[in-house]
Amino acid sequence: MNSNKTLKKTFNIALPFVLGGAILWWMYRDTDFKVMEETVLHGMDWGWMLFSLVFGVTAQMFRGIRWRQTLEPLGERPRVWDCIHAVFISYASSLIIPRSGELARCGVLAKYDGTSFMKALGTVVTERVIDTLLILLITAVVILSQWGVFGSFFDQTSINLTDTLRGFTTMGYVVTAICLAITAVFLWAGLKKFAFMTKLKQMATNVKDGVLSLRDVNNKWLFGFYTIAIWISYFLHFWITFKCFDFTENLSIVVALVCFIVGSISVIVPTPNGAGPWHFAVKTILIIYGVADADAVAFVLIVHTIQTALVPLLGVYSLAALGIRKLPMPTVSKQ
Numbered sequence: 228m229n230s231n232k233t234l235k236k237t238f239n240i241a242l243p244f245v246l247g248g249a250i251l252w253w254m255y256r257d258t259d260f261k262v263m264e265e266t267v268l269h270g271m272d273w274g275w276m277l278f279s280l281v282f283g284v285t286a287q288m289f290r291g292i293r294w295r296q297t298l299e300p301l302g303e304r305p306r307v308w309d310c311i312h313a314v315f316i317s318y319a320s321s322l323i324i325p326r327s328g329e330l331a332r333c334g335v336l337a338k339y340d341g342t343s344f345m346k347a348l349g350t351v352v353t354e355r356v357i358d359t360l361l362i363l364l365i366t367a368v369v370i371l372s373q374w375g376v377f378g379s380f381f382d383q384t385s386i387n388l389t390d391t392l393r394g395f396t397t398m399g400y401v402v403t404a405i406c407l408a409i410t411a412v413f414l415w416a417g418l419k420k421f422a423f424m425t426k427l428k429q430m431a432t433n434v435k436d437g438v439l440s441l442r443d444v445n446n447k448w449l450f451g452f453y454t455i456a457i458w459i460s461y462f463l464h465f466w467i468t469f470k471c472f473d474f475t476e477n478l479s480i481v482v483a484l485v486c487f488i489v490g491s492i493s494v495i496v497p498t499p500n501g502a503g504p505w506h507f508a509v510k511t512i513l514i515i516y517g518v519a520d521a522d523a524v525a526f527v528l529i530v531h532t533i534q535t536a537l538v539p540l541l542g543v544y545s546l547a548a549l550g551i552r553k554l555p556m557p558t559v560s561k562q
Contacts, residue, residue, distance in 0.1 A: 243325045243498045250503030254510070254524065263525050272471045276533060279467035283537050286460035287314045290354075293453035294332075297350040298342065300443035305340035312545035319542020322535070325497045329355075339549055357454060362491055365458075369488045372481075462487050468530045474522040475513070486512045500535045 291311030298305065313335035317328030329351045336342035444450050466483040469475040486509045493508035494501030506527040513523035 240324055246496070247498030247503035250498075250507060254503075254506055255528065258524060262521075263528065266472075266525050267529055270472065271529065275467055275470040279464055279471075280534065280537050282460040282464040282467070283534055284541065286457050286464060287311070287318060287541065289453050289456045289460060290314050293450060293457065294350060294354065296444055296446075296450055296453070297353055298336075298347065299445060301343070301346045301350070303336075303340075303342045303346060305336050305342050309336060309339050309549070312549055315541040315545040318538045319545075322499050322538055325499055335549070339552065358457075361454060361458060362488075366488050366492065369484055461491075464534065465490070465530075468526075468534075471530075472522070472526060474518055475526060478516060478518075482512075482516050485516075500531070500538065502531065502535070506531060 288311050291314040292307060294314065295305060295307055295310040298310075313332035316335055317332035320331035321328035329348065333342075333344050333347040333351065336347050337344040462484070465487050466480065469478055469483055489508045489512050490501070490505050493504040496504040498504060510523045510527045513526060514520055518526070
């Protein structure tokens with residue numbers, strides 16, 4: 228039984244890396260990395276690239292500050308910097324095990340500030356809902372304003388349902404059915420676990436309190452400001468990298484916004500920091516807007532690699548900063 232659980236955990240951890248690695252191998256199997264190395268050493272403006280990293284940091288900092296604001300109505304008042312450190316660590320954790328960051332940051336506050344783990348997890352759910360609604364709104368506006376570009380994207384990525392169905396062989400239908408069945412099994416297993424969790428009354432109550440904490444936030448305008456600041460920082464983190472290369476520096480902010488939205492959607496695929504799906508999606512958009520194939524491929528690899536390298540650095544910094552702190556004394560209940 229234990230061996231089956233170990234095998235399942237290993238599979239769940241390995242699958243995102245295998246999937247992302249397979250996409251990257253397919254994209255870069257014929258790439259001349261000597262040319263790309265020359266681009267990094269002599270064809271890239273490192274000043275702009277380093278400047279872009281500043282906004283990668285501020286996005287996570289604003290997220291930590293906003294998170295503390297959602298915890299206050301629940302009677303939880305962790306240190307602001309502990310919330311920021313927890314967010315830094317959560318992103319680094321997700322590089323190792325995709326989607327593990329939410330649990331990691333709640334664990335940090337539980338360990339260093341005595342914050343209720345389940346209440347903190349509930350507020351993370353609240354954050355995800357708010358961020359998802361905002362990104363959906365931005366996506367809708369961008370798609371409507373750039374409808375022709377998205378049509379070209381679907382054409383170039385062969386996302387055409389009629390043509391796809393016509394081109395399917397018997398084996399294609401079999402493989403698709405198997406994939407759908409596997410997806411259904413994973414969803415069923417996830418729902419089963421969730422149903423089990425909801426039987427634990429106190430746990431469910433704490434999560435619900437966290438989700439509903441937004442209605443009791445002291446300053447909703449400030450919460451809105453932090454939310455917008457997070458996503459502006461994310462966008463600047465990406466857009467500024469256009470200034471690093473001569474083949475992207477003259478592209479408009481609209482192009483950057485379309486790439487940003489498509490890239491944000493692509494990271495739904497569970498690979499480490501979106502590696503693979505993000506490269507493919509953003510590269511395709513750049514080519515649609517006239518960037519040469521070789522340049523687009525180089526851009527996504529360089530930008531993603533450098534900006535991803537920032538994530539573990541911040542995680543290590545936060546682990547070190549928290550490591551020199553003394554843990555809070557455990558509370559002793561009075562009899």
